[in-house]
Amino acid sequence: MSESKLIESDYDVVIVGGGMVGASVASALLQASETRQLRIAIVEGQSFDFNFAAGFDPRVSAISLASRQFMETLSVWPEIAQHRLCAYQGMSVWDADGTGAVDFSASDMGQAALGHIIENRVVLASLLSQLKQQPSLQWYCPNKLEALERLDDRWVLTMANGLECTAKLVIGADGAHSVVRNLCDIEQTEMPYGHRAVVTTIKTEQAHGCVARQRFMSTGPLAFLPLLDDAGGEGYCSVVWSLDEDAADQVLGLDDDDFCQAISKASEFCLGEVVSASRRFSFPLTQRHVNQYVRPGVALVGDAAHTIHPLAGQGVNLGFMDAAALVEELNRGVRRGLPVGDLSVLRRYERRRKGPNTLMIQSMRGFKELFAADSLSVRWARNMGLSMTDQVGPLKHHFMAHAMGLKGDVPRMARGIKI
Ligand SMILES: Cc1cc2nc3c(=O)[nH]c(=O)nc-3n(C[C@H](O)[C@H](O)[C@H](O)COP(=O)(O)OP(=O)(O)OC[C@H]3O[C@@H](n4cnc5c(N)ncnc54)[C@H](O)[C@@H]3O)c2cc1C
Known part of the structure; x- marks a missing residue:
């Protein structure tokens, strides 16, 4: 303009x-x-x-x-x-420190998404x-x-x-x-949350099935938000990983392979291994x-x-x-x-x-x-x-x-x- x-x-x-x-x-x-x-x-x-x-x-x-x-x-x-x-039809939220979990679905809400x-x-x-x-x-x-x-x-x-x-x-x-x-x-x-959000896009071993996933850890939540690629493939997620300052610096400083390993583990391999990750950005919260x-x-x-x-x-x-x-x-x-x-x-x-x-x-x-x-x-x-x-x-x-x-x-x- x-x-x-x-x-x-x-x-x-x-x-x-x-x-x-x-x-x-x-x-x-x-x-x-x-x-x-x-x-x-x-x-x-x-x-x-x-x-x-x-x-x-x-x-x-x-x-x-x-x-x-x-x-x-x-x-x-x-x-x-x-x-x-991506119209997401489900949402899974779980606690890293225990067995508590909740699954939401669009059909329970009488909605398409x-x-x-x-x-x-x-x-x-x-x-x-x-x-x-x-x-x-x-x-x-x-x-x-x-x-x-x-x-x-x-x-x-x-x-x-x-x-x-x-x-x-x-x-x-x-x-x-x-x-x-x-x-x-x-x-x-x-009031600062004492967190920084590390954001990136990842490719995962397993398809996300149009479900948003969030694992709550004592260090902060990790969210995998499902994306559809141009061909409608379900292999990509947008990541929002909230971490304290030091942990965010550490994660941002990892090379790509180590980052993929760290995030696979942090997600409890919910979509298998994280295969690749794009450039990482961070935002103070x-x-x-x-x-x-x-x-x-x-x-x-x-x-x-x-x-x-x-x-x-x-x-x-x-x-x-x-x-x-x-x-x-x-x-x-x-x-x-x-x-x-x-x-x-x-x-x-x-x-x-x-x-x-x-x-x-x-x-x-x-x-x-x-x-x-x-x-x-x-x-x-x-x-x-x-x-x-x-x-x-x-x-x-x-x-x-x-x-x-x-x-x-x-x-x-x-x-x-x-x-
Ligand atoms: C990591 C992260 C993940 C998020 N995920 C979600 C999510 O899943 N769902 C959700 O609902 N929200 C999410 N949010 C929040 C969401 O991104 C913001 O709430 C949203 O972008 C705010 O939009 P806005 O238009 O109010 O402000 P902005 O997007 O900040 O737009 C402000 C505009 O004002 C302009 N501007 C600034 N100063 C001046 C000036 N002096 N003169 C003229 N123009 C000016 C800027 O250039 C900018 O274009 C997320 C935020 C973060 C950090």
Whole structure:
């Protein structure tokens, strides 16, 4: 995308950050019945170049059913589905220190799949390809927001190349190190998990059978997320291996053969030997949650508002639900004749999302600590808990329905309803 000339500098909404969540906000705003008339721009710091021929993206996401339904409502799903993705029908979770295990299956949930493992660039490229066809959407890309200043009822945004524009509402979708959040002095609670995620793609001896697998060790969880190759083969998995700093350094420093051996062993050879591994990357894992999602004329969504441990694959799913709930509230506000960026409208968004996001963040912290504990009584209790969950149908159903995004206040667009 080339940088736009400054044709119209006064916007109703400027979205800072055109990642998966920011792009979904733009798509939803441009399709909702009232907000589609608004003047909207996106400021995005990177220019994207998607090379699908270059093997699997090391960054993949487990996309929940609710997120899929959101993508369907936005008419982006058909494009996503043209790329390689894996609809996983099962999920196996087990405790390395005992016999506790739980197996979830799509058929138990009355669904064709529990979710989809999709490369992040597939989701983003599909959203951006749709947005590129929207002539009314103004792009500032690549360009970074550098300053924000309040002027009467609007914000003046200054970008890295000196361009300025104004907006009644600034949506911060600019990720974990959000500049919007910092410039607005929005405080957050930040707690490192003491883990780094080592991610890579592996080829395994046995086919994964479209089952996601996760082994919980006291050192951190190891997840094998099933991928389908271009020929539909089931020999590849995306790996997210959470480890403390020293262990992550050690694993990153291994040569390929030793890494394959180490990960085969760590996975208890659940898919036989790991035959090969692609380049390894690592990401520090930190829990963050803002104290306020909104300010007059400002709203935060996605990783700008919260980041969580990837052990349940929920980060971007929470972000998509933020996007869907925010646009639903903005659409309702415009219908009622309220100004865009009105605090009462934004507060409704905050009320809808803060509770579910807090619950998910706390649950992930609880899981992480529960499996890190090595006291005998805690290990016994968690093994019992896993086995009980496996045996008690309604409990299992309840957990899975949450993970699929089907419980609680699901925004209309994430239920497949156009607004
Ligand atoms: C190892 C790992 C595994 C994960 N697995 C899963 C999973 O299975 N399922 C799941 O749901 N989630 C998962 N997540 C979380 C998920 O990746 C994130 O929640 C998601 O990418 C956040 O999207 P976002 O659009 O909010 O932020 P980002 O993807 O960070 O996008 C922010 C955008 O803002 C732009 N930007 C930043 N600053 C500026 C600025 N000043 N001006 C203009 N633009 C700016 C950036 O260039 C970027 O494009 C995982 C995370 C990790 C680390």
